[in-house]
Amino acid sequence: MDRTVIEGRRTFDELLADRKGQLERPHYAVQVRAIVDALVGAFRNGNKVLWFGNGGSAADAQHLAAEFSGRFLRERKGLPSEALTVNTSAVTAIANDFGYEQLFARMVEALAKPGDVVVGITTSGTSKNVVRGLEAARDAGATTVAFSGNGGGPVAAAADVALIGPDGYSAIVQEVHIVMGHIICDLVEQELLFG
Numbered sequence: 001m002d003r004t005v006i007e008g009r010r011t012f013d014e015l016l017a018d019r020k021g022q023l024e025r026p027h028y029a030v031q032v033r034a035i036v037d038a039l040v041g042a043f044r045n046g047n048k049v050l051w052f053g054n055g056g057s058a059a060d061a062q063h064l065a066a067e068f069s070g071r072f073l074r075e076r077k078g079l080p081s082e083a084l085t086v087n088t089s090a091v092t093a094i095a096n097d098f099g100y101e102q103l104f105a106r107m108v109e110a111l112a113k114p115g116d117v118v119v120g121i122t123t124s125g126t127s128k129n130v131v132r133g134l135e136a137a138r139d140a141g142a143t144t145v146a147f148s149g150n151g152g153g154p155v156a157a158a159a160d161v162a163l164i165g166p167d168g169y170s171a172i173v174q175e176v177h178i179v180m181g182h183i184i185c186d187l188v189e190q191e192l193l194f195g
Contacts, residue, residue: 031163032180036187038143038161039068042117043192048080050111052104052133053121053147056174058085060147061121064181072185074193084108084133104133114141122146123165123173125153134158147181149173 042049049068051061061083068081084107085091094106104120112118118137120130125148134144135158146152146159149166150173156162165176 028163028180031161032184032187034161035145035163035184036191038117038145039184039188040191040195042115042143043068043079043188045115047113047115047117048082048111049117049119050082050084050108050137050142051119051121052084052107053130054127056170057121057123057127057130057147057177058083060174060177060181061119062086063178064119064185067182067185068188072182072189074189076189076193079192084111101128101132103129105129105136108133108136108140108142112137112140112142116140116142117145118142119145119147120155120159121148121177122153122155123149123170123177125150125155125164127155131155131158147177149176 039049049065051065052058053061062085065081065083068079070078084104090107091103094103098106108118116137118134120134122130130146131154134146134155137144138158144159144161146155146162148155148162148164149168151167152162152164156164163177163180165173
């Protein structure tokens with residue numbers, strides 16, 4: 001990914017202008033609906049959702065997984081949702097023994113079953129370990145979802161559903177991911193409780 005360097009001070013209005021229009025892309029509604037349907041279907045059928053990513057995307061994976069296993073806005077039962085990066089012993093052992101590119105594939109191979117949903121998050125769309133994790137999920141019969149940016153990259157091709165954020169530096173892509181993630185959490189809760 002070509003990293004954009006932002007130089008000098010910018011005002012609040014200039015920072016806000018960077019984001020204007022990023023959440024207005026009409027295709028988000030279609031992708032969000034497809035993701036909501038996949039998650040609701042998995043939860044209703046007793047399946048789980050696995051999340052993963054690197055760096056800030058790992059933090060987003062943990063955040064969104066916790067919104068389901070804990071709660072988002074409404075009182076309800078906990079839902080089987082887990083971020084793979086929270087098991088540091090597995091992360092370090094697999095990376096050491098098999099290589100970092102195999103990290104998520106190995107974990108998904110161990111945990112994913114048909115009917116599960118596996119969500120890989122990467123702002124660049126090119127993280128090899130995220131692509132391989134989604135490929136392993138597809139091989140396991142799980143539904144694959146990618147949160148990506150910068151045109152989607154190879155990760156979008158590895159997913160059944162790809163929510164592709166804007167082009168640009170990671171922070172802007174992550175902002176779209178977390179806003180869309182919260183919308184997805186809200187809609188999933190509504191479907192499960194009132195749908």
